[in-house]
Amino acid sequence: MQKVFNMHDLVKFSPETLKYNEAGLVPCIAQDVESGEILMMAWMNAESVAKTLETGRVTYWSRSRQSFWIKGESSGHVQELVELRVDCDRDALLAMVRQTGPACHTNRRSCFYTAIRDGEEHEIMTPIS
Template sequence: MAIPTDNNQLERLLKEIQFNDQGLIPAIAQSHDSKEVLMMAWMNEDAIKETLETGRVCYYSRSRSKLWRKGESSGQIQTLKNFRIDCDRDTILLFVEQIGVACHTGRRSCFFEEVSNDGQIKIVADVLKSPDDLYGK
């Protein structure tokens, strides 16, 4: 993973990114080995900086209005393997090594509901870890 090695490189990268009017950009986390899409969350400048500087994925929690280090309460950590920006520079794709499950429901991926041709929603992935165990409820 090529991480910007100095502040000038990092600042140049951040100027290229097209944040929305709230200073956020969507970030899709995908397993680096299986290529499974795990989740989507939001990042701001500080989350991107921390992710690139530490190699541990950090997001911005809109509900808590603060940085959210993936796995800080659940232990389900994401380690950055590759950081990509789409052609419009308004979406980030993170290839990650996922420790444990990615979804707060206890499933590997947040994308566990499938819509059939007749509009029915079907659950296509089992809970692997109880959310109570993940978050100590």
């Protein structure tokens, strides 16, 4: 008997189906699921994508240290994964997260704290004290 597929059939997700760059990495944007604020952008390899989904703790790949980077492991500023999304080209990820404390290593809520206004750089966020 022929198996009937319909548009509601679900595809099992596999990290191997993403398109990685020549270093085996894909960019991942972290967005605060409550405020909608963009917190940061970092990189994942296939294994860190898998770990993120398995553990529910956002796990990047540190390009400088060349090792897994479980966000908040040392600082306590963890990112709890609410939902991972894939873009149309499968070469970028969006992680909807619950962020504890600041996401940025400068102690600011977001890494995107510098705005360009009239050709000048403005700091629009202060470190969380």
